[in-house]
């Protein structure tokens with residue numbers, strides 16, 4: 001790890017700081033702020049020393065006032081703003097700072113000397129303040145292209161899909177595996193709860209529920225990404241359609257046309273597929 005490299009992974013912070021940072025981003029999202037992202041989290045001591053030397057024993061402007069930063073103890077993170085705001089838009093950072101203050105998170109903009117508006121930190125005794133909780137999956141961007149997101153599970157919608165119809169029991173083990181991989185991927189992305197995957201693995205998944213899950217997953221993915229079916233999703237679909245053709249479920253091989261098909265066309269094909277298969 002070079003001293004000039006920055007670490008942006010939230011997972012490099014202590015769990016308490018990860019939780020505080022997620023809460024901050026959630027509350028920003030709820031306040032309508034989506035254009036902020038993390039620029040640095042954990043900073044090894046060697047890098048902190050290197051930054052401290054800048055403007056002192058090495059040329060360049062002073063960028064830090066201490067060798068004992070909470071970044072090195074995995075309790076601090078820096079943020080920046082993305083378009084349409086300027087990278088370090090003081091007004092926007094101050095709005096985030098005001099939200100942090102309410103949450104018991106220290107904001108560098110409140111420091112009387114050495115104001116550091118992009119900087120946020122907590123003590124390792126920080127706890128979630130009364131009346132707050134993480135309400136869903138909080139997407140904390142680590143680059144300017146992503147937006148802050150809060151994805152709240154709508155359980156009732158999924159619960160309705162339970163216990164209806166015949167169990168999903170495909171003749172081919174390949175199809176079974178690809179359905180399992182597909183669900184596991186959605187769990188990893190935080191789109192559905194892992195109880196669905198467990199039920200699938202325990203042979204408790206009905207065909208109707210699986211199809212409903214498929215629609216839910218694709219819908220949520222498309223809300224999350226502006227481009228609807230993801231690249232991974234598309235290549236999986238291509239593989240699925242290819243097999244469906246080989247197995248005679250489809251008379252035409254649709255696998256080569258995925259990229260030019262509309263989502264509606266893909267969904268209709270999938271509905272036909274599930275219908276013929278179940």
Ligand SMILES: [Zn+2]
Nearest residue numbers: 076077078119
């Ligand atoms: Zn900082």
